[in-house]
Amino acid sequence: MVRSSKGRKSTIYDISEATGTSVTAVSMVLNGSWTRYRIKEETANRILESAQQLGYNVNMRARGLRLSRSGLAGMILPHYRNRFFAGLAETFEEQARSRGLCPIVVSTQRDPAVETSVTETLLSQRVEVLFIAGVRNPTPLNSLCAAAGVSCINVDLPGSGAPSVVSDNRGGARALTEVLIDKMRTRGRAPEELVFLGGVAGEYATEERVLGFRDAFEASGNSPAADAVDCCGYNASAARQALAHGYESLGRLPAGLFINSITAFEGLVQFTSQLSRDALQSTVVGCFDWDPFAAHLPFEVTMMRQDVDKIISEAFALADNHDTATPHPLVVVPTGFGDVMDEDDQAIKHKYDR
Template identity: 70%
Template structure:
């Protein structure tokens, strides 16, 4: 159906000929007035599809493809392997249904090609909004949504092409670092024995958490150790290897450990499980994520809980009053999880 002359731009006459429609009908579809003149949605979709195949630049929003509701709300996220992303998906589903929408959630495994493909598929299904969670470069996805006239909100990691709602990583990291430093001092250790493991160098969340970690030291007139920060990724095996190397070098565990994510924390637990009780019972450990099962571990654990409910609530608020020019960044405060208290409540519930 594409034009045989690659240098010639397609016109509404080409679209009319390809679809067997009048030029007036094609014009009304492309200028967004088709519903007003009672042109069938099936006809409008057929004309828009043909226009795209012919290379006619179609602005979905301006041309009114979305004048009728699909009732679908989309979300993409990296995976469901940790409680944070699983909670984002679950809360999104609840909030979408409460608004009369049918949620569609897809995991993309942090693969940029999959992210683009999934976004295109969800847009082809005419989702009424799209939440983009945990994508390191959401700009191409924001651009796809903008072309389709679909409100999109970046969650967890911000982007330049749409409004973003993320945890206040810097303040959260400072708060948990303060707690760990106090625990180290109470145990007779020095703050420079605290190390930060995990995350990806150059990534927004990791950089903000590193900044918060440094802030806590600076507020005390101190500096972390030269090798205190190690960005070994969001991977349990990598974190396990990083700690094993430090254990071999020191001949013991570091006195204090702050993990950048729950997956890095899993690697630490895997490694410490191979050691005798005496090796890790005095360790001070923190994690920038939350899981109630950590309350049952036989060493001291402090966890930072991200406010999933507020993140999703703010995202829907932005979507429902969507401004295509909005590039605001909303920071949602985190909180230190009352882990043992919640674990006790869980046990009571189970009884």
């Protein structure tokens, strides 16, 4: 830590001396109560700048004071490795600029320590709004934002500490499962062979999609197999290993596969690349994610597409109407089928459009 000229840790007395203000005024600015006592904004800015120069440990509430518009809008997200998160980032940047804001997007690799550090840094730069995307436990970050007086919105994964915008994971998964079951029946395959692969047990999005998967079976008068759900994670290698294990047990691929992310879907592509070209022709495949590359694969796949434009628009709408009301609102955005579908898919899809 930077120390005072006397070699000790800086105190409010040092800040008072450096700025020519009273110790009481310094204390009020640093604890965030300066506006109640009619301290001028110019004075408050000078005190905060001096505190930073002297290395004083200013609390997050003081660091995030809305002393002036920064013109910055922040977003944190896990990574850019799939089209969904990349699409969220790109759409966020576009909509932020349309509002006269300069967007800052940072990936955190789902590391809670990095999420906290990045949030603190963005708040210290006085972002006017922070979108927290794909964070499994956003509550600590919501608390930091609340202490700093900064509006924050949870995106993709909800939390109780701030307004949230999520995809309709349950409804989308049900619609996708219904399509897969119908296609399996058309091909004379038992729906009970449909496997749900990918995601993280206990995580909101995965749990909602599993519920939608089971809803579709219940509506069709069938039940999934006892081991139909394999939450092996989102990464490609885990999905590839799970498929290899199932292939070894069955001597073939399952009759139907519901893949719970585009990264897990990559694991399917990697695994089947080692098989004969016909290995996937008898398997019905669906993915709760979308990427246009699927149109060039040697097998059919039905994809569920999340509406990133609507998600970001709803998030900004919540930010515009930010208040401290509890409970915070949860906005659920409908999903739709991607455009990588064959004629049979399109006919079946028409039955389930919502």
